[in-house]
Amino acid sequence: MFRLWNYLRGYVIIIVEGYFIEKFINICAKRRIQLWDCRIQKQYLATMRMSVKGFRLIRPVARKTGCKVRLLKKTGLPFVFNKYRRRRAFFAGALLFLILINFLASFIWSVEISGNKELEQSVMEEALAENGIRTGVFKYRIDTDRAVTGMMLRLEKLAWISINIKGTKVKVDIRERKNMPEIVPRDIPCDIIARKDGIIRQVIAKEGIEAVAEGDTVKKGQILISGKIPLKGGDDGSRLAHAMGTVKARTWYEAQAPVILDKAERLRTGRYITDNSLVLFSREIDLFKKKNRFQDYSVSRNVKKLSIGEDLVLPVEWITIKYIEEKIVYAYVSKEDAKREAVAQAYDKALEQVPDEADVVERIDRFIEEDGSITASVTLECIEDIGMSKRIGGN
Amino acid sequence: MAVKSSKKNRRSAAGKDDKEEIVKKGAKERFVEMLELPKELVLDRPKLTMVGNCDIMIENYKGVAEYSSDRLRINTGSGIVRIVGTGLIIREITSEDIIVSGTIHTLEFVNAG
Structure with missing residues (x-):
């Protein structure tokens, strides 16, 4: 730091000649x-370095100590500037450069969206563009507060959004809203109906009449606990209540996966062709124009945006397309291995369907053989609460 | 000249009551030690900081007595510090501290008193 500061201020290198160099140094220090x-x-x-200001004060010291002082070199930024003082074009160029950088940096060159899971990137981009945020827009025109409001109104799924402009990049961070379950207010009469098919295992009604018993098979939408309570004595008169309670039922989730015996594997041969192209202001320039000449191949596309630091993205992109040659090899897999893998796949698929609040109580693995091909099927038996409130008379 | 004369004085003083100095500490020094005050400030002692054998910083020095590329003598409140080495340069010097760089072989206190 010290050295850099000295360079910026400029200093001189001097030669001191004499019998009392120590004395010269001491007096300078004092x-x-x-x-x-x-x-x-x-x-x-001796040679030493000295600030320009110090060099002006050196004459009496030199005389006092009888040393001869000679200037060897002037270094530092002020002297460099002095040297190029007359070069107008150089300064004009430097100024132009600064103006250009500033000008280019006042546009948005990339929009970064994060936090979206269900909302698709293209939907987000479209919505942002409608609110004036897209690449190529003058960044001082963007009103982030208004864009935030606009986005919240436009996309119902949004729970929270933040839009920040950093350099030439817009950072959009969002959180998605979870769909709210319909809650029937306490004072409004309702039934409890089945959310899905299942076999009833236990019904506990806190309020209302149990409409099903243990062991009953219920269909989705069927009334489990009725809010219609018949009046004592009366034939068809009834009182409407807000039914409450839990209805546990057995449910099944099933998934299948094929057992693959002759598995095609793609092996990379190690040969590849890379094609580079340059994107300037969203116009693609293919630099080398190499054609793909492989039969079986996969393509990997790598886009690199040129940026200064992380946030100052420049309108220059470098795209590398890699064609990788592949060889398809049919590997023989033993029946056991293939079956095991298929079962594992099916199990994973089935487990994905099981809701968080359900407990898996049993797992049944089966293999279905059908015209030569085998399919693994995994059924998961669960116990879960299938009750859901529904207004009486409403929908 | 002032540097030389003070050096002479100290040498003669140290020669006379060498033993006494070791046994008996001055009242001021004892006082400073009791209160755990920083000695370099109160007693005008130098503070030496060395980084390996290549850098030495001496704070609170008095002056440079001798300087060549392999020998450096620095006047301090604890006598003369003699540094012997090769390629010694004074990297920085201000009125309070001096930083010496190079390969340092020995560091010696001459006429400590």
């Missing part, structure tokens, strides 16, 4: 003349 990098070159001769 008079607060900044001095550094003092080297004895040979007897009675």
Whole structure:
């Protein structure tokens, strides 16, 4: 830091010749003349560095100690500037460069969206564009507060959004809303109906009449606990209540996966062709124009945006397309291995369907053989609460 | 000249009551030690900081007595500090501290008193 500061301020390198160099150094130090990098070159001769301000004060010191002081070199930024003082075009170029950088940096060159899971990128981009945020827009025109409001109104799924402009990049961070379950207010009469098919295992009604018993098979939408309570004595008169309770039922989730015996594997041969192209202001320039000549191949596309630091993205992109040659190999897999893998796949698929609040109580693995091909099927038996409130008379 | 004369004085003083100095500490020093005050400030002692054998910083020094590329003598409140080495350069010097760089072989206190 010290060195850089000295370079920025400019300093001189001097040669001091005399019998009392120590004395010269001491007096300089006492008079607060900044001095550094003092080297004895040979007897009675030393070189040292000194600030420009110090150099102006050196004459009386030199006279007092009987040393001869010679200027060897002037270094530092002020001297460099001095040297190029007359070169107008150079300064004009430097100024132009600064203006250009500033001008280019006042546009948005990339929009970064994060936090979206169910909302698709294209939907987000479209919505942002409608609110004036897209690449190529003048960044001082963007009103982030208004864009936030616009986005919240436009996309119902949004729970929270933040839009930040950093350099030439817009950072959009969102959180998605979970769909709210319909809650029937306490004072409104309702039934409890089945959310899905299942076999009833337990019904506990806190309020209302149990409409099903243990062991009953219920269909989705069927009334489990009725809010219609018949009046005592009366034939068809009834009182409407807000039914409450839990209805546990057995449910099944099933998934299948094929057992693959001759598995095609794609092996990379190690040969590839890379095609580079340059994108300037969203116009693609293919630099080398290499054609793909492989039969079986996969393509990997790598886009690199040129940026200064992380946030100052420049309108220059470098795209590398890699064609990787592949060989398809049919590997023989033993029946056991293939079956095991298929079962594992089916199990994973089935487990994905099981809701969080359900407990898996049993797992049944089966293999279905059908015209030569085998399919693994995994059924998961669960116990879960299938009750859901529904207004009486409403929908 | 002032540097030389003070050096002479100290040498003669140290020669006379060498033993006494070791046994008996001055009242001021004892006082400072009791209160755990920083000695370099109160007693005008130098503070030496070395990084390996290549850098040495001496704070609170008095002056440079001798300087060549392999020998450096620095006047301090604890006598003369003699540094012997190769390629010694004074990297920085201000009125309070001095930083010496190079390969340092020995560091010696001459006429400590």
